[in-house]
Amino acid sequence: MPGKVIVITSGKGGVGKTTATANIGTALALLGHKVCLVDADIGLRNLDVVMGLENRIVYDLVEVIEGACKLRSALIKDKRTDNLYLLPAAQTREKDAISPEQMKALTQELVQEFEYVLMDSPAGIEHGFRNAIAGADEAIIVTTPEVSAVRDADRIIGLLEAYELYEPKLVINRIRPDMIKRGDMMNIQDVREILAIPLLGVIPDDQTIVVATNKGEPAIFNPKSKAGMAYKNIARRVKGEDVPFMALEQNGLVDKFKRMIPLPFSRRNSN
Amino acid sequence: MFDFLTRLFSKEESSRQRAKDRLRLVLVQDRAIISPNLMEQMRVELLDVVSKYMEIDERNLEFNLERDDEAIALVASIPIRRLKRPGPGSLQ
Ligand SMILES: Nc1ncnc2c1ncn2[C@@H]1O[C@H](COP(=O)(O)OP(=O)(O)O)[C@@H](O)[C@H]1O
Ligand SMILES: [Mg+2]
Numbered sequence: 001m002p003g004k005v006i007v008i009t010s011g012k013g014g015v016g017k018t019t020a021t022a023n024i025g026t027a028l029a030l031l032g033h034k035v036c037l038v039d040a041d042i043g044l045r046n047l048d049v050v051m052g053l054e055n056r057i058v059y060d061l062v063e064v065i066e067g068a069c070k071l072r073s074a075l076i077k078d079k080r081t082d083n084l085y086l087l088p089a090a091q092t093r094e095k096d097a098i099s100p101e102q103m104k105a106l107t108q109e110l111v112q113e114f115e116y117v118l119m120d121s122p123a124g125i126e127h128g129f130r131n132a133i134a135g136a137d138e139a140i141i142v143t144t145p146e147v148s149a150v151r152d153a154d155r156i157i158g159l160l161e162a163y164e165l166y167e168p169k170l171v172i173n174r175i176r177p178d179m180i181k182r183g184d185m186m187n188i189q190d191v192r193e194i195l196a197i198p199l200l201g202v203i204p205d206d207q208t209i210v211v212a213t214n215k216g217e218p219a220i221f222n223p224k225s226k227a228g229m230a231y232k233n234i235a236r237r238v239k240g241e242d243v244p245f246m247a248l249e250q251n252g253l254v255d256k257f258k259r260m261i262p263l264p265f266s267r268r269n270s271n
Numbered sequence: 272m273f274d275f276l277t278r279l280f281s282k283e284e285s286s287r288q289r290a291k292d293r294l295r296l297v298l299v300q301d302r303a304i305i306s307p308n309l310m311e312q313m314r315v316e317l318l319d320v321v322s323k324y325m326e327i328d329e330r331n332l333e334f335n336l337e338r339d340d341e342a343i344a345l346v347a348s349i350p351i352r353r354l355k356r357p358g359p360g361s362l363q
Contacts (some may be wrong), residue, residue: 075331147290147297154298183285194298 001109006118006238007136007165011152013123015144015244016173021120021208023048023167023228024140026045027217027235029084036075036114038107039089040132041122042097048088051078052216062090065102069111081251083206086112095127100134107135114141116238125159133160139168140200140238145175145186169200176205201234203227204247294361300338310334317347 008021021037022042029035039047041064048054059074071087078084087110090097110117121132133139139160143153152206160168169171172191179185188202212219219228226246233243314334321327328350337346 145290147294150294151297151301155301158302180287183287186287186290186294190287193295194291 002075002108003113003115003117004138005107005111005136006116006138006140007040007158008118008140008142009129009132009160010123010149011125011156012143012149015142015149016171016203017123017142018046018050018120018144019213020140020171020173020203020231020234021047022218023117023220024049024077024235024238025116025229026081026084027220027232028118029078029081030220030234031223032083032238033115033239034083034132034162035118036087036102036110038084038087038110038117039118040095040103040128042089042095042128042131042218044122045090045091048076048086050213051086051218053078053086053088053260054216057088059104060088060090062093062097065098065106068178081228095122096132098131100130102196103131104135123180125155129159130163133163133165136165139165140171141168141195141197142171142173143191143195144173145191147264150186150191150194157195157197165257168197170195170197171201171203172199173203174205176201176270200237201230202213203230301338308335318349321349325351325355328352 001003008017009140014144018041025035025037037047037051037131040044040061045060048057053076056079058076058077059069061074063069064071064074065080075085075087077084097171107117108265114227117135122128133166137152140155141156141160143149154210157168160166172188174194175188176185180187188199192199204226205223208219208222208225212222212225218231219225220231221230228248233246274356289315313349317334318332319329331350335346337344
């Protein structure tokens with residue numbers, strides 16, 4: 001059975017897509033799945049640095065698509081985790097160097113080999129976004145609990161529908177329980193009500209993310225990282241496991257939360 | 272704690288509530304945006320209908336979606352040059 005392509009997208013930049021891709025992908029590989037991370041942010045290569053693989057790049061995604069090299073020779077094996085590979089973005093090319101059709105063909109080749117293909121999408125709603133979603137079976141939308149990020153997430157949900165990607169799942173990133181408690185930040189329920197899509201997980205605002213990025217080692221390897229823990233839970237929900245939500249919120253929000261366990265990702269229909 | 276008390280006793284709305292309210296409104300607007308093509312089509316059809324009854328000044332026509340803090344409205348201002356003489360049908 002071919003694997004599944006999941007695009008991680010947001011609309012607004014800097015909300016945590018690349019961090020999410022690195023952590024969810026690594027966690028899925030640690031759970032024993034064969035995973036390929038694809039950096040679809042052409043011209044702004046990033047995922048390699050977050051994964052600590054920047055020194056191993058030989059070929060990139062655009063070269064594969066142009067036929068300048070074999071797919072196999074562009075895939076970088078992760079240094080810590082078996083079953084985990086990265087296909088890096090081109091750094092010195094324009095986003096329109098490739099088309100959505102080419103991207104789709106590439107993902108079709110990747111799912112022959114990998115159980116999960118995670119696409120790290122660029123910010124925006126233009127050509128780069130369309131490339132990133134072209135071959136996707138499912139979408140994860142990352143937002144922070146801020147007005148501009150949620151607004152852009154809403155726009156993206158509409159666009160995904162227009163491209164026939166239905167039922168995206170929501171990740172709310174950079175939650176600050178202290179601020180929520182004071183009424184200075186929208187809480188999980190607020191954001192969910194507004195966007196009205198199933199919740200896949202909630203990530204706290206966490207300094208360990210910065211440290212992890214400095215080191216080039218995803219936060220899930222740090223047993224003390226709350227964000228890392230949250231990403232591990234998300235990876236299991238992506239697999240379809242029913243994982244209760246973490247007690248990130250005080251004020252009785254936790255109970256509300258438990259009733260909102262998302263539907264598992266449907267298995268890809270084999271067609 | 273002091274922070275908490277001042278909030279409790281002041282009527283100031285939390286920034287969370289402000290964020291929610293502003294988002295609700297901006298999303299109503301975002302979701303209501305109609306493509307320029309559709310607007311143009313609607314304009315042409317509307318003018319067709321109106322022109323049957325009156326002669327209008329197309330150059331000074333205004334036809335826009337307008338929004339205030341609460342809602343969105345379609346506002347059309349159609350200057351009339353001349354009312355058409357009533358034809359036979361209008362006498363019935
Ligand atoms: N949960 C978090 N806590 C703290 N910092 C975070 C968190 N998630 C992301 N960041 C930081 O925010 C910045 C943008 O994240 P990134 O994953 O590159 O976003 P995107 O790919 O959406 O542009 C990075 O500096 C990252 O370290
Ligand atoms: Mg990124």
